[in-house]
Amino acid sequence: MADSVFSSLPGAVLPESVDDRPDVVRVPFHYGDPIREQRALEGGRAVVDESDLGIVSLAGDDRLQLLHSLTSQDLARLAPGASAETLVLDPHGRVEYAARVLDDGETTWLILDPGYAAPLAAWLDRMRFMLRVEVTDRTSEYAVVASTRVIDDLPVAAPSGVRLDWHDPWAAVVAGGWQYAVSDHPGAQRTWIESIVERDRLPEVVALVDAGVVAASGSLAAEALRIAAWRPRQIAEADERTIPHELDWLRTAVHLEKGCYRGQETVAKVHNLGHPPRRVVMLHLDGSDAVLPPHGAVVTAERDGVEREVGHVTSSAIHHDLGPVALAVIKRAVPSELVLSIRADDTVVAAAQQTIVPQGAGATADVARLPRLGR
Incomplete structure (x- = not known):
């Protein structure tokens, strides 16, 4: 397991492991003061x-056609320099890959969460058939540096200008x-830019x-801002059962009016x-015990005097303004006003819900119901 070159910066604190993946780079959690770093990051x-992110490139005249035909977003006419997001779904509509998409006029670049680049590149290569596309895993050549504004001093790659x-x-x-x-969406305030640079x-x-041209913030600061914006991420919020609707991913990663692609039937059926x-919810955590529940922590709700498991925590952080917060995926039927509990080691943390995906999400088509027999 390699350490990022950022680990040489003063105060850098690295994770002990990265999901036991020897091929994933370790990037700093923080540099000594996560809250200060969060404010600096938010302020640009x-x-x-x-x-640690993966990068895949697609070169050739048919690159956008290939992605358009296989994934959930309308990418057929993606303009050079324009940004998009798309999902690769399985035949049942479950999320297999979530990719950030950027085209430079000659090559399409995909940015993926750690560990997903190599298998996606291999799958796309198998699916290209006679199309004029060359698919390459570029993770060893390129890396990503993120910020909340465009920083001119960064050595951002521009191979095609x-x-x-x-x-x-x-x-x-x-x-x-x-x-x-809800209409008052905190994501409306989110600016986030991921810049591709040559790794060397x-x-x-x-x-x-x-x-001193810019400061460095750790991954904990980035996570806090992401959670506060209700922004889903595959490596955190998704599992083998996830469909886009559960994470409000129709917002940016799915085009509901494009042509056929794998998993479209499920997307349309659930939506209509x-x-x-x-459904994903935002949780405002009781910070009395100073416990931050980890990914996978069990979420429970009381029913008939018995605590029953209703979901799990996907991400958690201490936000500089909101305090301890988390995203969790819970069963749709759990009432939105119900106070939940989270088991974190030997501590139980109370959590108030904030609705992201409501209980009534879906069923948008105005289809008349047939009368029941006997009435």
Whole structure:
């Protein structure tokens, strides 16, 4: 397991392991003061080392056609420099890959969570058939540095003359998308830019930090801002059963009016006629015991005097303004006003829900119900 070059910065604290994956780079959690780093990042004064992310490139005239035909987003006419997000679903509509998408006019670049680049590149290569596309896992050549504004001093790659800055579309519902969440969405305030740089130029970014041009914030700061914006991430919020509706991912990653793709039947059926079986919620945690529940911590609700398991925590952080918060995926039927409990080691943490995906999400088609027999 390799350590990022950012680990040389003063105060850098690294995770003990990265899901037992020897091929994933360890990036700093923080540099001594996560709350200060969070404010610096939110204010556009800092960068985050995301060199653990994976990068896949698609070159060739048919690159966008391939992605358009296989994934959930309308990518057929993605303009050079434009940013998008798309999902690869299995035949049952479950999320297999979530990719940030950026095209520079000659190559399409995909940014993925750690561990997903190699299998996605292999799958895309198998699916290209006679199309003029060359698929390459570029993780060993390129890395990602993130920020909340465009930083001109960063050595951002531009192999075709277009800076490879991916702008997170989460701030608004994209064309063809759908928002289940409330109208006053905290994501509307989110700006997030992931810049692709050549991996051997990362020391230049570290030098910018050493020179005081920008500050460095750890991954804990980035996570806190993401959770506060209700922004889902595959490595955290998704599991083998996840469908896009459960995480409000129709907002940016699904085009409901595009042509056929794998998993589309489930997407359309749940959106128009059914309800997702689970839903993501924001949890405001009781901080009395100073316990932050980890990923996978069990969420329970009391019913008839008995605590029953209703879901699990997917992400948690201490936000500089909101305090201890978390995202959790719970059963759809759990009432929104119910106070939940989280088991964290030997401590039980109370958690108040804030609705992201409501209980009634889905069933948007106005289909008349047939009268029941006997009436």
